[in-house]
Amino acid sequence: MKSLLQLGMECVVSVIVAALMVILIASLCMNAMVLRHFEGLDMWFQNGRTPWQTSRHQGLGVWWVNITQSMSPLLGEVAEDTPPPDWARDLWGRSNEVGPIRLAALSAGFPLPAVGIAWQGRTASDFFPLPAELDISGNAIDAATRRFSEAPWSHVRVIPRGALVDGAPWFVLSLWSLRRSGKRKRPVNPPEAAEQSLAPES
Secondary structure, rough: OOHHHHHHHHHHHHHHHHHHHHHHHHHHHHOOOOOOOOEEEEEEEEOOOOEEEEEEEOOEEEEEEEEOOOOHHHOOOOOOOOOOOHHHHHHHHOHOEEEEEEEEEEEOOOOOEEEEEEEEOOOOOOOOOOOOHHHOOOOHHHHHHHHHHHOOHHHHHHHHHHHHHHHHHHHHHHHHHHHHHHHHHOOHHHHHHHHHOOOOOO
């Protein structure tokens, strides 16, 4: 019973360590912004009908997606090519079904997106995010990074799959370290020590 309780406590500590490391690495990736590059403009037809212009930027451990509804829904259906990544669509939720003309999302983590935040622009006068067709230089991802760092924690969302993948190695390493240190510090049982000292030498 005692060993199970100890294992449970070690697992809790390891989960906390893994979560902290995921947040720390995501913050480092966002602040460093290494290997940032523009991935290009695409057209995404949501549900085969609603056209969105999409712009993407990526750096080491940082992803930015910006989409603008470019025109009214089509009468016919076309192939839903180059959709935004699942993490971005999850961050937007159902907001893209109620009429905003611009949506953007920023995420960070390594090797997968682990935390993210989303923005909406509902009118042409909204300053941020800017229209996707103008999002080429990288200024938008810089502005998004600053807004991310200034945003309240309530606006930041965990991306479950990425957080699990990013945190798994740190959980295993932390748990292994705790188990190993626990074995090293395990006290000697006095009766057993006495019996060993009184045992005749062969």
